[in-house]
Amino acid sequence: MQLSARREAPAFPSDLADALGVSRKVMSNQLACLRGCGLVEAVPEGRRTSYRLADPHLAPALSELLRVVLLVDPDCCAGEECGCS
Structure with a gap:
């Protein structure tokens, strides 16, 4: 999640996308x-925009x-009806 990634320092969207594989x-x-x-x-x-947490x-x-x-029940998200992924 990019919000948790912003705990350390601001980042550019392209860098976040690459780091998270999206x-x-x-x-x-x-x-x-x-x-x-x-x-x-x-x-x-400049011509780019970085993002940081709005409140420290x-x-x-x-x-x-x-x-x-x-604790996740393994049976709660099984089968083709699962929407977790």
């Missing part, structure tokens, strides 16, 4: 959604969320 269009759409929610902000840098309090909160361990 298309630039997918990354752009996700960043637009996060920006619309007020979680990230766009920072113009988000970084430690995201770190804490990443420590949460979820």
